[in-house]
Amino acid sequence: MTDDLPPGGGATGEPAGVPRAAPAPDAPVPTVGRGGRRRDQAVALGWLVVAWMLLWGDVSWGNLVAGLVIGVAVLLFFPLPPVTFGGRVRPRALLVFAATFVAELVSASVHVAAVALRFGYRPRGAIIAVPLRVRTDLNLALTAEVISLVPGTLILDVDRAAGVLYVHVLDVRGPDDLAESRQRVLAVERRIVRAIGSPDEVRRLDLEPAERRNHP
Structure with a gap:
């Protein structure tokens, strides 16, 4: 296995060369109203149902009902902290994201199948560190989930x-393959942010690394 993490990490075991996030200044926690809380729970329930159906690999009424039941149970017994969705859903960008995801899913599946069927070939793996440009919990979770669903890539840590x-x-x-893999992850992040991110998050996609450190 080829480890792409830069050598010379500190005592904490973290790799050197990865831009570290500047600590965010203390700011008051925004108050989430009852309507906003219910909306966030509805969005979370929708994503849980989608994840449930993806895990089963079958779109059916039975899986839909089971996903709703499991999702409600998760939100009821394991309540999530109040996080307000501040993005904006853009239907055109969302359609581009969905179409590109399906195309990459098919392409990656064919590639992994070809590697598995190649007699005598031993593929090499690598672990790469990819700093995202938008460091919100939602973006981290969605980008990691999409990357893990594509054959040939797997999230090991966040x-x-x-x-x-x-x-x-x-x-x-x-x-070249390492650089291409990094760009593929960043491209997934870009499509997700353009589909559901806030205007500020979309602008952050084009900031230089030094500028991003000044915009936690």
């Missing part, structure tokens, strides 16, 4: 404070 995903990639032949 540094929530720094907004870094540690991704295992399959069939790495050289530095």
Whole structure:
């Protein structure tokens, strides 16, 4: 396995060379009203149902009802902290995200199948650290979920404070493949943010690394 983490990490075992997030200034926690709380729970329930159906790999009324029951139970017995969705749903960008995800899913499945069927070939793997440009919990979770659903890539760890995903990639032949894998992760993040991110998060996609550190 090829470890792409930069050498010379500190005592904490974290790799050097990964931009660290500047600590966010103390700010009052926004109050979430009852209507906003119910909306957030409805959105969370919808995502839980989608994740449930993806895990089963079958879109049916039975799975839909089971997903609703499981989702309600999760939200009832394991309540999430109040997090307000401040993004904006853009139907066109959401359609582009969905179409691109399906295309990458098919392409990656064919590639992994070809690697598995190649007699005598031993693919090399690598672990890469990918700092995201938008460090919100929602963006981290969605980007990590989408990356893990694509065959050949798997999220191993998430540094929530720094907004870094540690991704295992399959069939790495050289530095160009590592750079391409990083760009693929960042492209997924860009499509997600453009589909449901806030205007400020969309602008943050084009900031330089130094500027991003000044915009926690």
